Amino acid sequence: MVVRVQAEDFDSGAEIAAFERDAALAGAGAVATFTGLVRGRDGADGPAIGAMTLEHYPGMTERQLEAIEAQARDRWPLTGTLIIHRHGRLEPGARIVLVCAASSHRESAFEACAFLMDWLKTKAPFWKREETPEGDRWVAAKASDDARARAWVPPKS
Amino acid sequence: MKVLYFAWVREKVGLDIEEVSPPDTVLTVGDLAAWLSTRSPGHKDGLSDLSRLRAAVDQDLAQPDSPVTGVAEVAFFPPMTGG
Numbered sequence: 001m002v003v004r005v006q007a008e009d010f011d012s013g014a015e016i017a018a019f020e021r022d023a024a025l026a027g028a029g030a031v032a033t034f035t036g037l038v039r040g041r042d043g044a045d046g047p048a049i050g051a052m053t054l055e056h057y058p059g060m061t062e063r064q065l066e067a068i069e070a071q072a073r074d075r076w077p078l079t080g081t082l083i084i085h086r087h088g089r090l091e092p093g094a095r096i097v098l099v100c101a102a103s104s105h106r107e108s109a110f111e112a113c114a115f116l117m118d119w120l121k122t123k124a125p126f127w128k129r130e131e132t133p134e135g136d137r138w139v140a141a142k143a144s145d146d147a148r149a150r151a152w153v154p155p156k157s
Numbered sequence: 158m159k160v161l162y163f164a165w166v167r168e169k170v171g172l173d174i175e176e177v178s179p180p181d182t183v184l185t186v187g188d189l190a191a192w193l194s195t196r197s198p199g200h201k202d203g204l205s206d207l208s209r210l211r212a213a214v215d216q217d218l219a220q221p222d223s224p225v226t227g228v229a230e231v232a233f234f235p236p237m238t239g240g
Contacts, residue, residue: 036240054239055164057232060216085239097240117240123218125232126239127164138165141236 001073001081003065005056007088012098019082023102028079030106032113034099040092050131052139054087054096057125061085068119072101075115075152076108083116085126115152122149158225160193162203163234166210169203179225186212187221189231204233211236 004010012035020031041048069081082100090096097120101112128139160177162170183192187207194201204210212219213232225231 056239057161057163057213057216057234060213060232063216064218121240122237124239125163125213125234125237127235128238129164138235139238141238146236 001069002083003062003069004084005058005061005065006084006086009086009095010084010098012095015082015084015098016100019080019100019102023080026079026102027104028102028109029104030109031100031102032106032109033101034097034113034117035095036097036117038090038092038094038096049092050133051089051091052131053089053129055127055129056085056087060125061087064124065120068116068123071119072112072116076101076103076112078103078108078112081112081116083120085120085124087126118145118148118152121145158228159230160189161230161232163232165235166203166233169199171197171199184224184226185221186214186219186223186225186231189225190221190233193233209235 016033023031038052039049065083069083072078072081078101080102084098086096099113099116101109101116103109122145129136130139158177159174161174162172167173179189179192183189190204190207194204207221210233214223214225214228215230
């Protein structure tokens with residue numbers, strides 16, 4: 001159960017490989033992972049996109065990510081999770097976030113990974129500012145992201 | 158208490174953090190935003206429309222009616238766009 005918030009890049013391959021090995025030795029047979037990236041263009045034929053800067057709320061960010069991770073553990077039988085989220089200025093092609101979830105079976109791993117991302121997007125205090133030819137602009141939150149986060153029903157008590 | 162601002166709220170207010178001592182009549186996050194809005198035109202611009210904002214009290218997400226009496230830290234910011 002690891003949460004890291006950092007400006008530095010991370011090596012997805014090495015992170016996932018280490019996570020997989022720990023997960024398997026802890027009894028997991030399944031790992032699901034998600035990597036979020038800075039796009040170079042908006043869609044395959046869309047206009048080019050510049051760099052972006054991610055601002056965050058130090059202290060609260062870690063606290064919220066740990067709370068989201070604890071929610072995931074309440075909902076699914078997970079043997080391990082990893083969340084790495086970057087901040088600062090990121091060029092197109094850069095990695096922003098890596099989420100890994102390990103469980104004994106794939107359903108829990110897939111669902112927990114999707115849940116972690118959906119909740120992270122709307123509850124962790126990060127804000128993206130995009131560089132465009134017309135100047136910098138703050139990225140607006142999407143109603144569809146709110147809807148996805150709300151769609152996860154509360155855990156059975 | 159400390160009040161923190163992030164993203165475009167920070168830019169409009171013109172501050173990232175300030176120490177304030179609101180009067181006893183300020184009981185909730187909504188009261189605090191309304192009181193802060195009177196401090197400068199930038200505060201008014203950044204904080205007057207609560208429907209566009211999110212808030213945190215002592216680093217937990219809060220609602221307009223969340224109490225602020227005795228808390229150490231309140232933050233105002235736009236809806237989050239991480240991931």
